[in-house]
Amino acid sequence: MEKFSFKDVLVTFAGLFITSFIAWVLISATGNNPSEVAMYLYEGGFKGTRNIANSLYQATPLILTAVATLISFRVGMFNIGINGSMYVGALYAGWAGYKFTTLGHFTHVTVCILIGMAVGAAWMLLPALLRVYAGVSEIISTIILNFVAVLFVSYMANGPFRADPIAPSTARILETAELKQIFPNSQFNTGFFIAVFVAILAHFILNKTTFGYELRSGGDGLVGMYPSRFSSYLGIPSDRSAIIGMLISGALGGLAGAIEVLGAVRYFFQELEFNQGFDGILIGILGKLEPIGSIIASLFYGAIKNGGFYVDYKTDVSREIIIVLISVLIFFVSAQKMVKGLEKYPFIKKMDNFFSRKKM
């Protein structure tokens, strides 16, 4: 993966600018006032402790799903099924949250999180094995499993795990299983620190350890590069790297779901809707498949997402506008030829060289 270069930053900002313009047009066209929307977007994202806390809360699962995405991409696999892992991870972490009644706080939270991660990882086992041992595209299988996950958790919340006779939901998790909320009137919880810790750990493992090197040796590009001849040639089993990468990716998706249930929602119910698994793909790309870049992109995305909720609440503009705009931004960032085309300008080339100087 190429490190951030000046031209990438330039394209991202130019994309942001153009995206804002498109937003302006889109909002005006549907009969709303763009400057009002912009104001609410800012207020909802950044103004006051509560909004900032909520922005950070929104960023929490995004950091994890973005890291889940980038790990799979960097081992050479295209995992699009993180949303599915998130659902099943949330369901089973919630189940563990009310099922184990005798554990202490720390143990209980740990057990719930580990179960969520294990289930999230297990969800990715089939696509990983299908890819490695039968050559079946993981892109399609993981996407299809997303649909299965939604129906599966909804079935479980309605059937076997249903506790409430009126609403299709599980029992509330016990207090011992809760991730603590810190600010009043905000769902911000200690899960945020877990997410940031995980991202930093991922950065360290990927770039500074032999294990990370072995994972990346067969991939490290945006395109699905598995199976890599290079890894097997060096004696690094690329099949194992690909499977481990997929499982870690799924586990982090499960962790994102577990934190949502343990830290914010506190029980699993049928209408609980996740799409952070998909947002994470966009954020991972925006963050150039680097964990630290993903933290930054997640914080940005979390803030405008929270701002989007505020806009939705205050005006007639629906919150989906945010995802629309981020995907438009992705159109710009992913346009490799456009980014490369910038190299022909001497100034940009010079700036690029200046910023890419390295110790090694």
Added chain:
Amino acid sequence: MEWIEIFDISIFRSLLRSTAPIAIVGMAAALCSAAGVLNIGLEGKMLNAAFAGVYASYTFESVWAGFTAGIIAGLLTAALFGLLSFTLGADEVLAGLAINIFSLAGTTYLMRTIFGQAGFFSDPRIVGFEPISISFLEGTFLQPFLSDFTYSIYLMFFIAISLHIMYYRTRLGTAIRATGENPEAAEDAGINTVRIKWLVTVFSGFLAGISGLFLSLENLTMFTEGMSAGKGYIGLVASSFGNNTPFGTFGASLFFGLGDAIGIRLQGVYELDSRLILMIPYALTVVVLILIGIRQRLRIRPVPISES
């Protein structure tokens, strides 16, 4: 209830209805894959067409306005995919994925903002397609099998046959297959592979548009958030199972359609949880993926040493 009673004429009709959207978008996927384009973005094209169809039909109270708008939406989304992938050098998978996310959020946004509705939008003003009755079949035993379907059922057969002829009997068809199998060979023969890729992409937008319109303007006349529900992806699997050929894809789609039709039927017969029934097409997809994998593994069979 006897098993045999599940299989009657109505399941045949329900089979064709379940097959049509998958088969049509599947053939779009087959065409793209045959030319070497991995088109993940079909899902988004379907969704945009479904929404545009409902919007125009509602606004002009005309099904043909809806049809036109739906096709245009499909084509425009396809053009966006082509622009990103072929002109601007974006990774095909990423471009397709971004388009799908964009389309899901975009149609939801527009529905909520324009109609002020969440979840689904339905209105008596939306005009849908009426079934076509074939007069000369009336009264014959073929009528229940072949008459009184909506457009896309007939279109499905027409598309399959014309695509088959196009594949194997026209220069365009050989050019498409050559582009997918060995682009250098195609280029060397003077075929502009980028143009071929654009062409199949745009045409896939047309087909995905028809498939999307089937969802929102035939049988039910309504738009639901994310109503394509993975049919674009299932179409990709169908085309892969059918070796990217029109008839092969059609056959694979029939398999999906059959699962769907039996599921719907079983729901009426046994008291099954609707979610489990809804899972059938996806579960079938996973099964088909496993079958594809087994087939790929079986293709390689080592020659015994003693034979040489």
Added chain:
Amino acid sequence: MSKDSIIHLKNITKEYPGVVANKNVDFQVNKGEIHALVGENGAGKSTLMKILYGIEQPTQGEIFINGEKQIISKVESAINLGIGMVHQEFTLVPSFTAPENIGLGQEPKNNQGLIDWKGLNKLVVDIAEKYGFKVDPGLKMIDASVGVQQRTEILKTLYRNANILILDEPTAVLTPQETDELFTVIRTLVDEGKTVIFITHKLREVMEIADRVTVMRAGEVQGVSEIKNTSISELASQMVGREVFLQVKKDEAKPGEEILNVEDLWVHDARGLLAVKGINLSINKGEIVGVAGVEGNGQSEFVEALTGLRKTSQGSIKYLGEDIASSSPKNIRRKKIAHIPEDRTNTGLNTQLSIWENLIGNSYFRRPLSTRGIFNLKKIAEHSNKLKEDFDIRAPNISLKVKSLSGGNQQKVVVARELSEDPVLTIASQPTRGVDIGNIEAIHEQLVQMRDEGGAVLLVSAELDEVMAVADRVAVMYEGQIVKWVNPKEVDQAQMGLYMAGIKE
């Protein structure tokens, strides 16, 4: 200029960012001649022909066909001008038959506008007969031999009414006997009034078949001569810019104890066919054993089996007395067996990774580069920078992605890594492919040095000159078997040619 000049490329310059591939090149071909275009890899021959065939556009210069100025902006225009090209890498659609490939893009149509397959088959058979070829209209290219594929490619150009045929290194994949057949075809073509441009770096072939020859070096034309007025040594010195070509300085080998012993080895290829059929071979300390042969005769699978990348189906591979057949590449590597693979960009390197990440591929796990699984980036930088210097890898810094390096420098990264961990046995497969002449010499010297320091070396190469110059003993492989062991000093090229065609005596 002669008045029957059919092609004249005038003052052609082609610049890529940072490289000048062609510099003021003047290239002229007469009607009805066989014109050889010779030069080393990277001399600019391919670029020049790509310009003539409309694949690339010249930065500067003019093209005259039959005396008229033409702008060839795409392949189609070249085809319309009667130019046909047979690429080194065949451009055939594997699942298509010969007529389907030949007619591609210009199939005859019937009244309904549909392709007339029967008419096409007949047309193809007719053309083939006219030039003395045989063609099986039902045979898919995936099942066809290399020779048949090449003839299909030539027919393709004839079907499109080519008068000028460009053949890019057509003999590289052929046995000497197949080469003779090709030459007969070329002579028939010229008799029928066609003009042939023959790109090669094999001077013997030039002397045998060509009427005139243009020699290129480093993007420039070094000379144009009539064949009857020139000699191999003259052409060679024009081509390399100095008198000697492929002489490796080395002393007599002093073989020691046995390092590797392969006995009755059988290996299947990826399609499940038998690629290696009962090979016996041993390599001793302090010698270089060469494996010669036309590509595709099981050499790749043999090397993959030795290095653990492919399971063996039968037989034993004893390394220092221990059987390593079907052992994992990891186990084999840890026993100090180095491997320079034939496929550089996908196997030898991960071009997405940086230079240092590629350089530490066989050493990242050992101290001091890493301790308990954690990298010591400072030591890694030292190690990588030392290799960069020792092996003369030309790059501004080691954080650069390998994909931004030239082919020769990429190969140096592979060689540097593989020779860096004191290997006992070095397996080098096509180690100089796509590498420029200066670096070829350096790589040869490094292999000889490995030998002189007591290492054992297996050199597999399709370049006959290379094997003969570098190896101490040579095995000739044909259809999965070793057909002959030779002493490179005691055998001439003609004899080698027969062995490479599977003829033992």
